[in-house]
Amino acid sequence: MQDHDSGRPVPYMQRTRNYYRALGYTKDYVWARNDDVPFVHLAKPVSAMTVGLICTAGPGDRSHRDKRNRPHVWSGLVASPPDSFDTDLAWDKESTHTDDRETFLPIDAAGRLIADRTLGALAPRFHTAPTGYSQKKTTERDAPEILRRLKEDKADAAILTAL
Amino acid sequence: MSLVARHLEASGIPTVIIGSALDIVEHCGVPRFVFSDFPLGNPCGHPWDKDMQTETVRLALHVLETATAPRTTVRSPFAWRANDPEWRERYNRVLPEDRERLLAIGDARRRSFGQAPRAKPPK
Numbered sequence: 582m583q584d585h586d587s588g589r590p591v592p593y594m595q596r597t598r599n600y601y602r603a604l605g606y607t608k609d610y611v612w613a614r615n616d617d618v619p620f621v622h623l624a625k626p627v628s629a630m631t632v633g634l635i636c637t638a639g640p641g642d643r644s645h646r647d648k649r650n651r652p653h654v655w656s657g658l659v660a661s662p663p664d665s666f667d668t669d670l671a672w673d674k675e676s677t678h679t680d681d682r683e684t685f686l687p688i689d690a691a692g693r694l695i696a697d698r699t700l701g702a703l704a705p706r707f708h709t710a711p712t713g714y715s716q717k718k719t720t721e722r723d724a725p726e727i728l729r730r731l732k733e734d735k736a737d738a739a740i741l742t743a744l
Numbered sequence: 745m746s747l748v749a750r751h752l753e754a755s756g757i758p759t760v761i762i763g764s765a766l767d768i769v770e771h772c773g774v775p776r777f778v779f780s781d782f783p784l785g786n787p788c789g790h791p792w793d794k795d796m797q798t799e800t801v802r803l804a805l806h807v808l809e810t811a812t813a814p815r816t817t818v819r820s821p822f823a824w825r826a827n828d829p830e831w832r833e834r835y836n837r838v839l840p841e842d843r844e845r846l847l848a849i850g851d852a853r854r855r856s857f858g859q860a861p862r863a864k865p866p867k
Contacts, residue, residue: 604850672785724751
């Protein structure tokens, strides 16, 4: 496949399949696919909304991981986010870095948009969503827990940023 | 992340994803997506570029507010660094000379998960 400097989006599914085959795996990962997509209309303008931020990076002290290194939903305060983040996930470590938190958890950028009245407010907490292999764990355990926390924080909407 | 967005939306919380894996997100099907055509890792803008990060989030809020139907994808106007035109072919590339090294990485990974070693490749 020719996607070298063509300006076309990188074919990540094919790249990932090829890579894991090269690692010696014989069974390809099957990404979730859905015919129906939920959609709700906004009840009020963004300038009157409280928005929750959700990212995939956890705190640098790795307190979002259990003894077996498995991540779980973790929440931090937007007013005092951790000094460092655990970005030990799949991203392009040869082309860039994640030293600037704002590239994957845009708390300050959202703050500037609150200041210019584009956005109403940020929810007090941001949340870390685990990016595990198991779609079942995501849909049955992690996503409901994030929903519960967003409701607890009275968030009207969510911005999700994937490393 | 796409599955989380779908769950929130189905529960009445409108969502917008900012990300760089266009094919994976659209394959899953999400309500609203801002596509940053960057290397994986910096969906909200180049490191240390506050203006780009602010404008990317502004675009996400605009998409949140103006999308009228699911599967709305809007491409960010920002491009990756002009001095790095080769970035698209870099992530997870598999070169013939890397074959043994990658198999060793796979073995170490399987060991770390307590899994059986790989089947021996056919001769």
